[in-house]
Amino acid sequence: CLGFDILCSALVAMLSASLAVLFFPRQWSLYSGSKSTQELPRRLLNSQELSLYDGEVGSKGIYLAILGQVFDVHNGIKHYGPGGAYHFMAGKDASLAFITGDFTESGLTDDVSSLSPLQVVALFDWLLFYQRTYQTVGLVIGRFYSKSGTPTKFLLHVESLLAKGQQLKAKTEGEMLRFPACNSEWSSARGGRVWCSTKSGGVERSWTGVPRKLFHAGASGSRCVCVEDPSAAKENPNLQEYDGCSTHAVSCSLVE
Ligand code: HEM
Known part of the structure; x- marks a missing residue:
């Protein structure tokens, strides 16, 4: 591609976009919202790799994961960088703490099996916030995604709770109006x-x-x-x- 920078980047972008759609088709349809192709998840990281992005001096950057999706939160360095109020969320998937507010070591976990359907709805609202605010990096291999980036049974279970929670919420909102x-x-x-x-x-x-x-x-x-x-x-x-x-x-x- 030397000498044809623009053409080359366009080709690379097109190729990676189609690869991303191939590898993350479900991801795309479920949570993409109004995302452009450049924002599609690209990388698969394990939790150890993710921990290298905790924003500490010498770290590779500042990433954070929620429900297994990794975001580059560098633009929110005042929150997630050293000394920031939410620094402890950097370099890990602390999904549960978004709902419980338990920021102790045991609370900073991706095990969300204790959440109710309505709490799962609130957690997905946080996911939407990160999708809208920060750059998507990829997926964490572990609780929510397999080594090949496909959703685990656990994620499917959480999604079924989400559907239940959304129904409950709609019912409650209907009742509030009535x-x-x-x-x-x-x-x-x-x-x-x-x-x-x-x-x-x-x-x-x-x-x-x-x-x-x-x-x-x-x-x-x-x-x-x-x-x-x-x-x-x-x-x-x-x-x-x-x-x-x-x-x-x-x-x-x-x-x-
Ligand atoms: C479950 C409890 C809570 C969680 C999980 C939580 C999480 C967060 C996160 C992740 C951010 C950064 C968002 C971003 O990237 O822009 C944030 C910002 C903020 N939080 Fe919380 N928070 C919680 C409770 C609270 C409480 C109780 C207060 C107030 C007493 C508070 C005040 C703020 C403020 C003022 C900001 C914005 C700061 C700024 O933009 O400069 N939070 N919160």
Whole structure:
């Protein structure tokens, strides 16, 4: 390629892009988002190789892995470099700590088997953050990817938790819109009060609604939600009126 630098780099880029698609087809379709071909993962590193990129003096650079995907976080040197608040995440895959906030040695692990489906959703949000913010380097051979860069059974399991978590999240968000939380206040003189308005529970809407106690199967206690249709609420066994408060009242005083 000597003397034909531009043509040569274009060819190399095209070749590596097609190789990357060949070797990481699933990767591409699952988590690529709006990534360009230059950002496709290229390298396979083992954890020992990854540890050489911890940003310490004499290290090869600053990489960090999450869910087995490696990113060059050099642009975030203030966070990940020596003295940075998140330096301990450099040179390793500490996926679990992104959710637990446990930055001790035992907490900085890629074993995410203790996470709930909703926590797995939050972890993939972090993955998306790194994909959008930093340059992709490749994959770590180990818990999430095999020596050939294919997803392990463990990753497939985590992905099934992700799907479950996304469904749960959608359901919860739907419920939050249908039953937004009430406004509430308490004073020693007047005691507690819950009420509904066209904005409560972080939801702006065209209806005011009436306060009801919402019970969840398997959970103890209830929370106050605003319900649009007072009569329909009567048919829902999980919704209960407040004692001493009329069916159509938008505000209820809490009786001890
Ligand atoms: C589970 C707990 C937490 C995790 C895993 C976490 C992780 C991170 C990471 C990885 C970054 C760097 C992001 C980047 O590359 O730009 C960051 C930035 C930051 N974190 Fe946290 N964090 C946690 C809790 C907190 C808490 C409790 C606070 C505040 C009291 C906080 C304050 C900040 C701030 C202010 C930045 C941005 C700093 C800047 O841009 O200069 N974090 N966090």
